[in-house]
Amino acid sequence: MKPETDIVELLISNAGRRVDPPEDAHRQVLGAATDAFRRKSARHRQGRWFAVAAAIATLAVGAVLMTQWNSPTGGDDFATIERVTGSVELAHGDGWQPLAENRGSLGTGRRLRTQPDGRAALRLAGGASLRLAGETEILLDAPGRIFVQHGTIYVDGGVRTGADPVEVVTPGGTAREIGTQFELQVAGARLRLRVREGSVSIDQGGRSLVGTAGEQIMIDDFGGVRRSVIERASVDWAWAEAVAPVPDVDGRPATQLIGWVARETGRRLRYESPAVEERAASVILHGNIHHLPPLAALEAMLATTDLEYVLDGDTMEIRARSEPIAEP
Amino acid sequence: MAELVHVDRALARRILGGDEAAFRDLFDRFFPRLYRFALARVPRDPEAARDIVQQTFCQAIERLDTYRGEAALYTWFCQICRNAVADHYRRNSRSAGRVVLLEDLPDARAILESLAAPEADEPETGAMREQVHRLVEATLDALPGRYGEALEWKYIDGLSVREIAARMALGEKATESLLTRARESFREAIAGIF
Numbered sequence: 001m002k003p004e005t006d007i008v009e010l011l012i013s014n015a016g017r018r019v020d021p022p023e024d025a026h027r028q029v030l031g032a033a034t035d036a037f038r039r040k041s042a043r044h045r046q047g048r049w050f051a052v053a054a055a056i057a058t059l060a061v062g063a064v065l066m067t068q069w070n071s072p073t074g075g076d077d078f079a080t081i082e083r084v085t086g087s088v089e090l091a092h093g094d095g096w097q098p099l100a101e102n103r104g105s106l107g108t109g110r111r112l113r114t115q116p117d118g119r120a121a122l123r124l125a126g127g128a129s130l131r132l133a134g135e136t137e138i139l140l141d142a143p144g145r146i147f148v149q150h151g152t153i154y155v156d157g158g159v160r161t162g163a164d165p166v167e168v169v170t171p172g173g174t175a176r177e178i179g180t181q182f183e184l185q186v187a188g189a190r191l192r193l194r195v196r197e198g199s200v201s202i203d204q205g206g207r208s209l210v211g212t213a214g215e216q217i218m219i220d221d222f223g224g225v226r227r228s229v230i231e232r233a234s235v236d237w238a239w240a241e242a243v244a245p246v247p248d249v250d251g252r253p254a255t256q257l258i259g260w261v262a263r264e265t266g267r268r269l270r271y272e273s274p275a276v277e278e279r280a281a282s283v284i285l286h287g288n289i290h291h292l293p294p295l296a297a298l299e300a301m302l303a304t305t306d307l308e309y310v311l312d313g314d315t316m317e318i319r320a321r322s323e324p325i326a327e328p
Numbered sequence: 329m330a331e332l333v334h335v336d337r338a339l340a341r342r343i344l345g346g347d348e349a350a351f352r353d354l355f356d357r358f359f360p361r362l363y364r365f366a367l368a369r370v371p372r373d374p375e376a377a378r379d380i381v382q383q384t385f386c387q388a389i390e391r392l393d394t395y396r397g398e399a400a401l402y403t404w405f406c407q408i409c410r411n412a413v414a415d416h417y418r419r420n421s422r423s424a425g426r427v428v429l430l431e432d433l434p435d436a437r438a439i440l441e442s443l444a445a446p447e448a449d450e451p452e453t454g455a456m457r458e459q460v461h462r463l464v465e466a467t468l469d470a471l472p473g474r475y476g477e478a479l480e481w482k483y484i485d486g487l488s489v490r491e492i493a494a495r496m497a498l499g500e501k502a503t504e505s506l507l508t509r510a511r512e513s514f515r516e517a518i519a520g521i522f
Contacts, residue, residue: 009483020360026359
């Protein structure tokens with residue numbers, strides 16, 4: 001055997017340069033590991049927050065504690081509360097506090113949950129609308145990123161330009177919206193994605209699945225995938241429509257309300273003729289439609305005009321009213 | 329080693345705190361090394377190696393808050409990777425064909441000495457040589473910092489100390505010192521196996 005000093009050179013030069021892994025393996029493992037990292041860090045922060053809150057609860061004087069309980073906000077602004085119905089709660093220390101519809105802002109790290117009768121609509125800092133169905137719990141993890149522990153959420157990315165896509169992290173994978181409307185239901189590792197408009201990608205275990213408008217993807221506990229077709233305008237979306245943040249239409253043209261209703265109900269918008277579209281643009285609305293579901297709001301507002309709407313499958317057509325408006 | 333473990337503990341804390349740059353740094357450093365580590369244990373099955381490394385990363389990150397810094401973080405990942413390899417063989421009922429690595433052999437000095445017979449062409453000698461080569465890869469992967477790169481530049485690429493110093497943005501004396509430490513670390517690691 002050669003002297004040890006030579007063994008080092010002999011072994012290394014004989015072995016040759018170490019082989020780099022294939023690029024696709026790198027990409028796949030990085031995707032899965034990144035998802036694992038995000039889930040873990042979200043849970044870790046959540047746990048740490050609990051620990052800190054518990055310590056505060058033990059040590060702090062009542063006045064300090066009360067000050068904290070009265071504040072609905074976290075650190076930096078993450079989302080604005082737009083609508084709350086039923087029982088919606090915000091985590092405080094080791095307990096939960098009812099969330100008021102006060103248009104306050106919520107910071108990173110805050111947790112929300114809804115009871116079976118609760119619904120909530122938040123406006124994220126990037127402009128997207130986030131809605132929570134009943135029995136849902138989320139963590140506002142980081143700007144543009146939400147962790148869904150369980151339950152059902154609806155995201156409307158709207159028509160934002162240049163905004164980062166919203167990322168929804170769940171125990172079963174990460175969904176990224178691409179200028180779209182979708183619903184995601186989370187139960188452990190099981191996911192149900194329903195895409196109403198645009199497309200959504202789900203990164204799960206290193207693989208990427210893309211759902212497009214009118215498609216439902218179900219992923220079971222073992223990673224099995226089932227795809228099916230869904231209706232973009234059906235009663236299944238009613239919960240999200242019911243909690244939709246209502247725009248201020250007072251003094252605005254009817255076309256604005258009509259466009260909002262079509263989008264919220266997942267329908268294509270069609271005007272009977274260019275003349276009808278022109279007419280709608282010239283009608284200025286007065287009053288407000290607070291707390292009315294989209295179609296009811298449209299019905300109420302158009303009742304005072306010479307326009308009406310007709311639903312035809314997934315299309316909403318605006319027509320000139322066939323019968324004159326009755327005089328009061 | 330104590331300093332390395334201290335650094336690793338800090339790295340683990342940053343990752344748990346949500347520091348994505350720290351996570352990416354760890355991934356970029358560990359992924360190629362773990363991939364080779366796994367591939368050596370499931371030879372000629374790159375898909376299995378990829379899945380094993382994926383399982384390793386996901387499990388390691390999931391358990392990262394249990395890392396106490398008693399060993400280097402890479403060593404800790406390697407242990408999880410070994411378990412993932414065992415899972416792989418259990419799932420595939422292939423324990424009979426399981427690869428036994430040099431590290432597991434009670435007396436491997438004779439095998440190492442087979443390198444002194446480069447003309448040997450018996451198939452079993454070729455297989456042994458492949459294992460020794462893999463062992464060298466694994467040893468280089470396990471060296472701290474950039475020792476592995478420095479040794480490859482010197483003994484495979486034949487770079488001078490000055491050229492290595494330029495690549496590492498170090499002075500020549502510091503590079504000489506680093507190479508000495510790298511050689512010692514490599515020799516100690518090999519001696520630990522045999």
